[in-house]
Amino acid sequence: MNIDDIKLVGVMGGGVMGGGIAQSFIAAGFSAIVRDLNDDLIEKTRASMIDGRFGLKGAVDRGKMSQADYDATVARLSFTQDVGDLAACDLIIEAVPENLELKKTVFKELDAIVKKDAIFATNTSGFAISDVNKAVSRRDRFIGFHWFSPAFIMKPIEIIYAPETSQETIDTMVAITKKMGKAPILVKDAPGKYGFVGNRIYFAMVAEARKVLEEGIASAEDIDEVMKLGYNWPVGPLGMTRGARGGWQ
Ligand SMILES: NC(=O)c1ccc[n+]([C@@H]2O[C@H](COP(=O)([O-])OP(=O)(O)OC[C@H]3O[C@@H](n4cnc5c(N)ncnc54)[C@H](O)[C@@H]3O)[C@@H](O)[C@H]2O)c1
Numbered sequence: 001m002n003i004d005d006i007k008l009v010g011v012m013g014g015g016v017m018g019g020g021i022a023q024s025f026i027a028a029g030f031s032a033i034v035r036d037l038n039d040d041l042i043e044k045t046r047a048s049m050i051d052g053r054f055g056l057k058g059a060v061d062r063g064k065m066s067q068a069d070y071d072a073t074v075a076r077l078s079f080t081q082d083v084g085d086l087a088a089c090d091l092i093i094e095a096v097p098e099n100l101e102l103k104k105t106v107f108k109e110l111d112a113i114v115k116k117d118a119i120f121a122t123n124t125s126g127f128a129i130s131d132v133n134k135a136v137s138r139r140d141r142f143i144g145f146h147w148f149s150p151a152f153i154m155k156p157i158e159i160i161y162a163p164e165t166s167q168e169t170i171d172t173m174v175a176i177t178k179k180m181g182k183a184p185i186l187v188k189d190a191p192g193k194y195g196f197v198g199n200r201i202y203f204a205m206v207a208e209a210r211k212v213l214e215e216g217i218a219s220a221e222d223i224d225e226v227m228k229l230g231y232n233w234p235v236g237p238l239g240m241t242r243g244a245r246g247g248w249q
Pocket residue numbers: 012013014015016017018035036037041094095096097098099106123124125126146147148149244245246247248249
């Protein structure tokens with residue numbers, strides 16, 4: 001599969017990340033179908049993709065997208081509760097909760113029904129790709145595709161390749177990432193370590209900040225203040241964890 005073959009993208013899990021991921025794909029001209037478990041979850045995701053703080057209507061209001069583009073973009077989006085509706089997808093992005101067994105179960109289910117040459121990608125925050133890919137028969141077409149939150153806004157995507165991942169799969173995912181206006185960063189899978197590049201360094205930094213706090217060296221506010229003023233960070237290491245759902249992992 002190369003980028004010209006990728007027309008329909010399936011997103012497993014329309015939560016915080018899945019919604020923003022699907023939004024990025026439809027805005028870049030791909031069609032997307034999002035699978036979640038019930039009407040309420042689907043409605044919540046649809047509302048966030050359209051009317052939310054980082055939604056498509058906001059892009060129109062800010063003059064970043066024309067009304068005609070908006071109409072065409074929204075027409076490329078669909079939702080389902082039936083996993084069978086993802087069978088014809090060319091690419092699947094998995095964004096279900098961070099639970100290794102759940103991810104493996106989901107991929108096993110997908111492997112049985114989705115067309116054989118489709119690429120599978122996981123948005124795991126840190127599980128080894130060579131572990132998750134054991135759930136599928138197409139290990140050469142399986143890759144890590146780690147976004148940052150909010151997905152529609154943040155630029156980097158870590159593209160994590162395992163020894164089994166084919167060069168063609170890597171090249172296709174790099175091309176897709178660029179087509180979405182994002183920045184692909186190639187990362188080698190590191191079994192036994194959690195977090196690829198971003199989360200591994202981030203978690204180490206937060207752990208050290210917590211130690212400094214526990215040792216009574218400075219208050220939480222002062223620790224954050226040092227890092228903000230001294231290193232020009234937009235937010236300190238302890239303050240950042242308070243806004244975790246919206247801006248890290
Ligand atoms: N939130 C972040 O900042 C962030 C950033 C990067 C990566 N991630 C990773 O992305 C993944 C998703 O995280 P999230 O924050 O979007 O979680 P979330 O809980 O907001 O969304 C997960 C969605 O998956 C759905 N789901 C559960 N089982 C499913 C199934 N079998 N089929 C289809 N949908 C199913 C849930 O109903 C839910 O809507 C996790 O692996 C997480 O570690 C999260």
